[in-house]
Amino acid sequence: MDQIHSASLVGDAIGAISRHIRERDLMPGDKLPSEALLSKELNVSRTVVREAFRSLAAMRIIELATGKRATVAQIDHGAMSLMIEHGVHTDQINIHQIYDVRRTIETRIVTLAAIRRTDEEAAEILRLAAQMKASLGDPAALMEYDLAFHTALAQASRNPVYSLLIGSFQGITRQTWPMGWKTRPTQAARDLMVQTHIDIARAVAASDPLKAVELMTLHFDESVRALLTAGMS
Amino acid sequence: MDQIHSASLVGDAIGAISRHIRERDLMPGDKLPSEALLSKELNVSRTVVREAFRSLAAMRIIELATGKRATVAQIDHGAMSLMIEHGVHTDQINIHQIYDVRRTIETRIVTLAAIRRTDEEAAEILRLAAQMKASLGDPAALMEYDLAFHTALAQASRNPVYSLLIGSFQGITRQTWPMGWKTRPTQAARDLMVQTHIDIARAVAASDPLKAVELMTLHFDESVRALLTAGMS
DNA sequence: CAAGCAAAACCTGTCTGACAGGTTGGGGGA
């Protein structure tokens, strides 16, 4: 984890700072040394330390704030989201591949959610599904409730890695969701899509993992079909 | 994707550069403007442009090289790997959660690999499994072949997102793998672990996805049991 | 003595200018 970046002063500084965090077992929120102090300890200019900080901040490993010292950060999907978007924009990843991964992890998520969800989480998931139905006339709002629904399921799975991954796909999903919506031109198709979410929420609330998985699979089958209809090869 | 970073000149610059890439449809390898030019166009100092470049480079969205201009980068798991490691080191993620995710995606990967693998990929996967067996006396080498084996499977799945995810877990796996190995103290347990890999390779080579999934599930069940034995809660 | 406030000390964000190399394209010589 350290020498990956070496061969440049900034790379060395990134390694040194990472090591500092690990060796002292710093936890999210803990403060790092000031730029001035680090530049003195590492025998490099403040410029180098700053660029190292920026790099770590880009990966959301640390957090920067003006006036305050840098702190250790909580994991966050922002960086991953940008990386995925970049991959799609540069034709290194296509939407179908994203959907295959989402289907794979979301069927697992919904199983775990059905087993582990608290009553509060179940209520929230039901509420978001209901909000989707109430937003049938407002695609933008509907999309946001849709995203929040899947995020809530990931949360209920009690595995932060799933939350991270679902979050990572959110950025690109925001850009492609409207396409999928347009290919469901009939009211029936749109109602079905929303109803499936409601049914998934009910299955999770009823702690019925098998039913939940079945419905989630149905949802993704339908979504992929919609994308194909849209002519996305 | 743009205004996430705003409220600071560096953030704005990151947004402007990202937009530049997207609007001009730049592909991996394409050159970006020089720091001097960008600093002139964006009306900021070269310092700001450099920090923006560093941020994008940390996410492997662009690539920097001394003397040359920055180029658009290929997706790479390096950054994600560091992020995951950070999450584990700061107790935000534990090993079991990683294993649950790996099991979920690797069972899908092995299905796809069994269906889509080329003959060359099948041969490579078999070769790596054989190398594992040949390295039974050298844990470090065995681990590397193990990692390469799973990477090759992901490759054969023909979905770069799976490769990305498997790569993301490699960093932390390198740090925890020896623990799992130590908890398989008997020769029988160790032979079984390696034999399972060989069997998976054969199932993939035989284009038998069901058998491959069954064996992969077995492998993960066994690995999780080993971790539990090691006292990892 | 305690509470509160204001100045001092500290810290980050950005700018400017400078210089040591690494890279590249083009012109001139063989």
Add this chain to the structure above:
DNA sequence: TCCCCCAACCTGTCAGACAGGTTTTGCTTG
């Protein structure tokens, strides 16, 4: 025509400076 070398370009790093934002300190006041 081919090759080599130089000039132009570009990045990596450093030093110093200053405008704000933040934290600490210590004094003042009730």
